[in-house]
Amino acid sequence: MVLIYTEAQNGQFKKASLEAITYGHKTAQAMGTQCAAVVIGNADNPASLGQYGASEVITINNPNLGHFDSQTFASAIAQVAQSKNAQVVILPHNSSGKSLAGRLGIKLNAGVVSAANTLPTVEGGSFKVKKNVFAGKAIAEYEIKSAVKILTLSGNSVQPETGGSEATISSMDVDVPASKVTIKETKLQQGDTAPLPEAELVVSAGRGMKGPENWGIIEDLAKAIGATTACSRPVSDIGWRPHHEHVGQTGVAIKPNLYIAAGISGAIQHLAGVNSSKCIVVINKDPEAPFFKAADYGVCADLFEVVPKLTEAIKKAKA
Numbered sequence: 001m002v003l004i005y006t007e008a009q010n011g012q013f014k015k016a017s018l019e020a021i022t023y024g025h026k027t028a029q030a031m032g033t034q035c036a037a038v039v040i041g042n043a044d045n046p047a048s049l050g051q052y053g054a055s056e057v058i059t060i061n062n063p064n065l066g067h068f069d070s071q072t073f074a075s076a077i078a079q080v081a082q083s084k085n086a087q088v089v090i091l092p093h094n095s096s097g098k099s100l101a102g103r104l105g106i107k108l109n110a111g112v113v114s115a116a117n118t119l120p121t122v123e124g125g126s127f128k129v130k131k132n133v134f135a136g137k138a139i140a141e142y143e144i145k146s147a148v149k150i151l152t153l154s155g156n157s158v159q160p161e162t163g164g165s166e167a168t169i170s171s172m173d174v175d176v177p178a179s180k181v182t183i184k185e186t187k188l189q190q191g192d193t194a195p196l197p198e199a200e201l202v203v204s205a206g207r208g209m210k211g212p213e214n215w216g217i218i219e220d221l222a223k224a225i226g227a228t229t230a231c232s233r234p235v236s237d238i239g240w241r242p243h244h245e246h247v248g249q250t251g252v253a254i255k256p257n258l259y260i261a262a263g264i265s266g267a268i269q270h271l272a273g274v275n276s277s278k279c280i281v282v283i284n285k286d287p288e289a290p291f292f293k294a295a296d297y298g299v300c301a302d303l304f305e306v307v308p309k310l311t312e313a314i315k316k317a318k319a
Contacts, residue, residue, distance in 0.1 A: 025053020208263020
């Protein structure tokens, strides 16, 4: 069996979880087995995960699992995996999945590959999966030889696909210790756009904006195309933008379908977090900006002239 850990926020399953279900379903088909999802806590209509390929949804409700703690959650998921004889456990490659993968690897004596971005190949008893390495400059193929395999799925590597029917629901009791973590306050990102790790369209800017008071043109462009806003590290470090918008090697690694970068030079640390984007558009008046070498499309001009014109053109096209 292939087991997928899913997350819900405000009762709704996250896009990363739906991607993981689709990925798990296709992996299960290649292995000739079934795909099941595990849901911890409250979620609206868990049976709907069957539309994405889960044949069974296992729900866990335990007072010691009231908030996310990688120690208690890993214990619960490991117990489900063992009871179902899961051969593969799949997690989203987000903050939760990354903190769970290593703990599950120890509990299940499993090999772990993080940030997988292609479907595994299952031939003659071998199990191989590919991922980007060296900041996306190369692709490595890993063979996992342990009885249980653990994968974290890189965001936007697959699109959620529907077509199945509602899954059967079962509940399971697990024995987990009380969490050692106390939550004093929770602050959630506000707005209607997708979180950066799940965003398919991203508009980002750097110090070329000259100050936070000029960010309106970036927000207008993002609103026009329905994109999430982001920024470079120097911008978040000096307080122009919130830290959750920082993308790059030391920030959020993203893989959108479209990444528009305005006024960002393209240092290697920034490129490491965005160069998996399917299409990169760079707007910069410096012809020597290294970002142009990684761009699919480049505009060498003043962003304060280009960005508003681009926004207006998009609005006219939509109208």
